[in-house]
Amino acid sequence: MSRPTRISRGDFLKAMGAASVAGSTLSVLACQPNTSAQSSGGGGSGSEEKALNLYNWSEYVAKSTIPNFQKQTGIKVTQDFFSSNEDLLAKLQAGGTGYDVIVPSDYMVSIMIKSDILEPLDMSKIPNFKNVGDNYKGLAYDPKNEYSVPYQWGTTGILYNRKKLGTLEPSWEPMWDPANKGMIGMLNDERETPGAALYKLGYSVNTTSKEQLDEAEAELKKQKPLLRGYFDSTQNRPSVINGDLLLGHVFSGDAFLALSSNEDLDYIIPEPAATRWTDNMCIPKGAEHPNNAHKFINYILGAKTGAALSNYTYYNTPNEAALPMIDSALKNLPGYKLEPSAFDRLQIIEDVGGATRAYSTLFTSVKSA
């Protein structure tokens, strides 16, 4: 799975008009290092040079996040961007990246642990870990949080036009409803979209059972004639806003961005099950500034920093101390604040090892049907 580059706040369409934004999008796509801060300014008084190299998704820190950290600690942060978990993995496997903090998603954390490319965290240096809510700790991909702490999280659900469709029950059925023919956009993602079919059938999103995968494939082939296509979440968002789609399969951050500017839209997290995902902070093996990395991770988990972050990215915060400071406009959007019981039906996409290719073949077969 590759979550696409997040383009936050600014309307996607407007962004397309602005050459500067377009330029930076391109450089991200081309995987070119894109420096947002001046690089290391040379050694301070400590044992470690006052520098930190952060490798992050683009538009995934608030405007104040890095300047405030530099002000507080004197550590110069250099930020580069990646556009998919697979890019990140490939770059680390190639070695010698010099990154101190990386932000992989859940299933990628477990792949990285298995590939032995992460440094264990020293929790004594991350006292703010206490701010992390129980729902976001000890998840299957890193059961004891030995290597990772959560950065932001979100769900994958349906953004739809309430004005035209009326209020929908939380269910996957509308995405298979012939009445919506030609107005549905699913994610172009070989785990999320087969996942939607598996959820609808009542199976686990991490199944490796051939029969269940075959059923999911049949379900998706049935759905395909009703679809406008398979898109990135950042494509589905403007399409639902401008009326090209009535329903779009999206990540929650995209949904909240759309809802915050448009009252006709709504977001549902379908029953019986849906995905929740977490992006995490980790330190890769061979990081040159592990102390600074721990300082940065601890800083991000601070209440104020965490709130500022989520208020900017529009994704959910795992930081319970930050919750009271989340903008009320954001907090009150449908699907942002979840009942504790809602977590029971949210599943986390895990690494399925060799079965990854079965999912890949399944999705190719559906798309070329």
Next chain:
Amino acid sequence: MGKEGRGWTLRLAGLLSPVTIWLGLFFLVPLLLILAYSFGKSGVYGGITLGFYPGNYLKVFDPLYLEIIVRTLVIALLNTLLCLLIGYPLAYFITFKGGRYKHLLILLVMIPFWTSLLLRAYAWVVILGGDNGLANRLLQFLHITDHPLTLIFTPQAVVMGMVYSYLPFMILPLYAALEKFDWRLKEAAQDLGASRWHTFWRVTFPLSMPGVIAGSILVFIPSAGEFVIPNLLGGARTVMVGNLIQQQFLSARDWAFGSALAVMLAALLVGAIMFYVRRVGADKLEGV
């Protein structure tokens, strides 16, 4: 070969060495690497173990993947034909009727090249998208339609996007070929009683063949490897080989199969072009 001949060969080698080194480093080595990968075995988390596993190639013949390859070639061929149908009259017009605006018109053909293909594809998304999008508003303003049309994320949008992107590759070689055309031949044909239509088919068109061949190859090859436009303008409803290869290298983490697909695609393209050039006649390529 005498002494003189050998000296000349040496000089030639000296002159060609920068090209040889460049091509060797940036073309041959990567190509051999892909070839070696295509016989390797993929690790579960990416990476590759070299060896001899022909299974990667057998997998290419799975009906699922064969269908994708055939569909890709059909789309590329269709795109080439459309570019030729649209590009030829345009190149002809610019060459023979362009007059003193000829160079300006050719410049206009080239200007889109100055921005990235990706940006231009996104621009089409903005133009064609939305009930209140640019294209829909224009169509309604001109009373061509009274309700918003479905323009984006359709097969037609993909064809349009591809023709738009690759048309200059067709026009430029055609222009180059027509530019050299000797007007007197046309006059001679007409003096000898040939109709305008006859003159075109028997004189002008055959003489522009080098441009037609070069343009067709320049359009066909990149369109067979296209993967951005089907996703951005077509909503990824159809998979092309380019998409499949990209997917093997990223999400499926199957570099060996991805390499095998790439080698097969390259072999097919070389085969198709050799067949085409032999069919049309390699001698016509002289002077391109």
